[in-house]
Amino acid sequence: MLENTVLVTGGAGYIGSHVCLSLLDAGWGVVVVDDLSTGNRDLVPDGAVFIEGDIGDRETAAGALADHRCRAVMHFAGSTIVPESVAEPLKYYRNNTCASRTLLDACVAAGVEGFIFSSTAAVYGNPETLPVDEDAELRPITPYGTSKLMTEWMLRDVSAATSMRTVALRYFNVAGADPGGRSGQSTPNATHLIKVACETACGKRDTMTIFGDDYDTPDGTCIRDFIHVTDLADAHVAGLNYLMGGGASAVMNCGYGRGFSVRQVIDTVEEVSGRPLPVTVGPRRTGDIAQIFAVTNRVREALDWTPRLDDLRTIVASAYAWESRTAPSDG
Numbered sequence: 287m288l289e290n291t292v293l294v295t296g297g298a299g300y301i302g303s304h305v306c307l308s309l310l311d312a313g314w315g316v317v318v319v320d321d322l323s324t325g326n327r328d329l330v331p332d333g334a335v336f337i338e339g340d341i342g343d344r345e346t347a348a349g350a351l352a353d354h355r356c357r358a359v360m361h362f363a364g365s366t367i368v369p370e371s372v373a374e375p376l377k378y379y380r381n382n383t384c385a386s387r388t389l390l391d392a393c394v395a396a397g398v399e400g401f402i403f404s405s406t407a408a409v410y411g412n413p414e415t416l417p418v419d420e421d422a423e424l425r426p427i428t429p430y431g432t433s434k435l436m437t438e439w440m441l442r443d444v445s446a447a448t449s450m451r452t453v454a455l456r457y458f459n460v461a462g463a464d465p466g467g468r469s470g471q472s473t474p475n476a477t478h479l480i481k482v483a484c485e486t487a488c489g490k491r492d493t494m495t496i497f498g499d500d501y502d503t504p505d506g507t508c509i510r511d512f513i514h515v516t517d518l519a520d521a522h523v524a525g526l527n528y529l530m531g532g533g534a535s536a537v538m539n540c541g542y543g544r545g546f547s548v549r550q551v552i553d554t555v556e557e558v559s560g561r562p563l564p565v566t567v568g569p570r571r572t573g574d575i576a577q578i579f580a581v582t583n584r585v586r587e588a589l590d591w592t593p594r595l596d597d598l599r600t601i602v603a604s605a606y607a608w609e610s611r612t613a614p615s616d617g
Contacts, residue, residue, distance in 0.1 A: 290313075290314055293321070293351060293354070293360070294318050294334075295318075295341055295359070296361070296364065298320035298325030300329075301515060303329035305519045307363040307468055308544075309522075309526075314526070316333065318335065318337065319337045319350050320337075321341075326472045331469070336501055340390070341388075351393065357399050358398060358400040358529065359393055360402045360404075361404060365378050368408065368571075372573050379433050382470055394423065399530065401450055402452070402455065403453070406431060407541070409435040418581065419584075428571075442535070453525045453538065455525065456537065457543030458510065458513055459479070459513065459541075461479075462516065462520055462600070465516060467607065467608065470478050470609075471515075478562045481604050481605060481609070482494050484608075490612075496549070496567045497569065497570055497571040498567075499567050505547050508548050508549045508576060509578070509579070510545055510579070516595055517594060527589075532547045538584045538589070539581060539585060540580070540582070541579060541580030543580055543581065543582045555606065557599070
């Protein structure tokens with residue numbers, strides 16, 4: 287058993303599996319708890335201990351923490367589809383907020399030193415000023431964003447009342463795949479733009495839809511701050527080092543600080559794949575905002591984090607390479 291072991295909830299998922307790779311590369315011991323409701327067992331890297339279970343079950347959480355003497359926890363398990371949260375809000379309050387409360391209770395009892403939480407830019411809602419920094423007003427417009435914000439509030443209060451220190455990383459739009467091809471996004475029925483576009487380019491989808499082209503943006507489509515999943519994973523390891531070094535509890539944006547539109551992403555996928563994409567334009571989706579991108583000074587300075595893959599074409603190329611591995615044969 288390694289002395290420095292991290293419990294990773296949702297480690298069989300997209301972001302969680304990439305963080306496991308970065309942790310293992312950095313020499314940490316990794317224990318994954320995932321119920322495989324959306325995760326893929328094959329994405330859990332060799333070298334990580336795997337426990338199939340629900341992190342919202344206190345006995346499962348407490349058992350994993352005690353058996354492996356975990357010093358820290360990284361919490362990715364939860365539901366993440368924004369439109370679904372609007373249709374099924376109670377699912378999101380159960381899977382995100384209630385499960386996080388149960389996990390935190392087990393962590394405090396086990397004496398966990400550091401806790402890193404997978405939060406989201408959705409806590410900002412539709413910000414009045416851009417780019418948005420961590421001190422902006424928090425006014426989520428979907429149950430997904432609200433469920434994450436409620437967990438942030440719990441982290442704030444727990445870190446004030448106990449010795450556990452916490453970091454909440456507010457992700458912007460995560461995309462891409464491990465440059466070495468070890469992991470990628472395998473979520474069924476994914477709604478993430480770059481994955482959907484790459485699936486379409488590979489022939490896994492007959493067509494894709496732009497949800498609204500009448501936004502107040504230069505080309506009428508939504509603008510998002512895309513961050514490569516490997517850079518995001520490295521930020522988690524940097525956050526862990528920060529907490530283990532005595533860093534104070536904090537909230538930090540994770541993005542690159544600039545945005546690209548839906549049409550710019552589609553153009554880039556067409557360029558990378560060499561194929562035109564069959565695209566239709568549909569109505570706006572509930573919960574979508576026109577544009578958002580981040581102020582990232584805090585994460586760069588506090589964690590000494592510098593992204594290595596800060597390029598839209600690089601992000602798209604890695605995602606396309608991952609999808610191409612399982613593309614249907616032309617013959």
